[in-house]
Amino acid sequence: MKIFKEIDIAEPIWKFKAIGLAVDDVPMGENVRVTISYISKQTGKQIYPGTYDIEVDKIRTYPVEKVRGNVRVHIVPIADLAKLTIFNTNQNQSNMLFGKDQLGKIIKESEEAKAGNYDNKKMLTPGKYVMTMIAITLSKAKDGNSMVVADFQLDDEHRPIKEFMKIAGPNTDIPREKLVKLFHRGFGYEIQPCQDEAGLMNQLKGFEGKKLAVAVKGKKAAYCFEKDGQDIVMEQTYPEFWYCGLESELGEMSFDESKAIKELTDDDKEKLVRFAEMNGGPYQPKGSSDANSGTTAPQPAPAPANPTPAPVAAAPVSTPEPAPAAPVAETPPAQPIEQEAPAAPAAEQPKAGGDDDFPF
Numbered sequence: 001m002k003i004f005k006e007i008d009i010a011e012p013i014w015k016f017k018a019i020g021l022a023v024d025d026v027p028m029g030e031n032v033r034v035t036i037s038y039i040s041k042q043t044g045k046q047i048y049p050g051t052y053d054i055e056v057d058k059i060r061t062y063p064v065e066k067v068r069g070n071v072r073v074h075i076v077p078i079a080d081l082a083k084l085t086i087f088n089t090n091q092n093q094s095n096m097l098f099g100k101d102q103l104g105k106i107i108k109e110s111e112e113a114k115a116g117n118y119d120n121k122k123m124l125t126p127g128k129y130v131m132t133m134i135a136i137t138l139s140k141a142k143d144g145n146s147m148v149v150a151d152f153q154l155d156d157e158h159r160p161i162k163e164f165m166k167i168a169g170p171n172t173d174i175p176r177e178k179l180v181k182l183f184h185r186g187f188g189y190e191i192q193p194c195q196d197e198a199g200l201m202n203q204l205k206g207f208e209g210k211k212l213a214v215a216v217k218g219k220k221a222a223y224c225f226e227k228d229g230q231d232i233v234m235e236q237t238y239p240e241f242w243y244c245g246l247e248s249e250l251g252e253m254s255f256d257e258s259k260a261i262k263e264l265t266d267d268d269k270e271k272l273v274r275f276a277e278m279n280g281g282p283y284q285p286k287g288s289s290d291a292n293s294g295t296t297a298p299q300p301a302p303a304p305a306n307p308t309p310a311p312v313a314a315a316p317v318s319t320p321e322p323a324p325a326a327p328v329a330e331t332p333p334a335q336p337i338e339q340e341a342p343a344a345p346a347a348e349q350p351k352a353g354g355d356d357d358f359p360f
Contacts, residue, residue: 003053004030011038012048012078020065020073026056034081043209048078048202052085059084082198121159124239126218126260128253129154132211133186136204138197145169146197148179148204152214152241161216163241167200186212186244213250215242219262237261 004026009019019036026032036048062074076084135151145168153160163182165175183189187207194200218237240262245253 002031003033004056006033007035009034009036009038012036013075016075016077017079018075018077020067021059021076022071022073023056023059024072028057030056032056032059036078040206043206045205045208047206049205050081050198052081054081054084078202079195079199082196122157124154124158124161124216126216126239126257128213128215128250128255130211130247130250131214132209133207134160134209136201136208138201139164141166141169143169145172147175148200150182150241159239161239161241167197182244183207186214186246188246211247213245213247213253215244215253215255216240217242217260217262220264235264 005023007021012019019034021032021034023032031053034052034054036046038047039045040047059074059076062076064072065075067073131152131154133150134153137149139147139149141147141164145166147164147166150163150165151160152163165179166172167176167179180191183191183204187210189207191200191203194203216239219240220235220237
């Protein structure tokens, strides 16, 4: 797409929450590229990141003001930029060979790998922590609708956790409520009315790097991997965002340990049951105490233990059998009967007869 002119906005017009675009020198039908490069003095980051390619004919539909040197500028509300945009380097990256978000993610993972293997980082256990919201981004859900993703991190030794909040499409009442509560409870901020996603993200971006109190719960799940040529299915407890409060409220924040673990879904239970049956034994669900290290591979061990009590029970069964036989043998009065006492052990071969009670 041809760009006739690039405009860099050093600072917005704060009283209008807008920018002024001078496009009198741009022919009709052409496009301009707009960047708001203003850096927040508090965070050191762009408040309105992104580059917007806009048709000049759309810009000319906005009211005109005269500024320094009698220059005519069209006053365009920042919240309208997303609606006007033909191509936004932040949001519409599917047609790019390398999008800005994709490159940023790769670089971040590379830095993490240099600092230490991500897989070797510890997972948070259920509890309450003071965490940092290291990122708040706009992404797409599986159905293609928009969702806001918040990343929280305790420290460099632990893996971050994410919270996904869908804001467009069906079934969004709960995630939208969760988003509003996250910023109200965690940062004491009330999200202001906004017409579009750009207006929403302009409000949320300023909270990156800020701390809050986070309650973390555990969610049990089954996952599969290959080890030494064998498929393994394991039960693992993963940390999840639960609810939050102000950083100063950590001490008073309630935390119900009895509700802090979300049990396996029916699908995951079925995976573990099938895997255990293939490996010779029934699946034994893990208790909450060892949920972090559970694997179904050792689970069949209890199965062989069931036959073991059976032979032990057979011994007492065989003892009563000869007992009635002894009085019958002693009824004749002569000693020969006692001579034949050794035969009693032979008669005691009910041990073989006892095998009738050992059906294995």
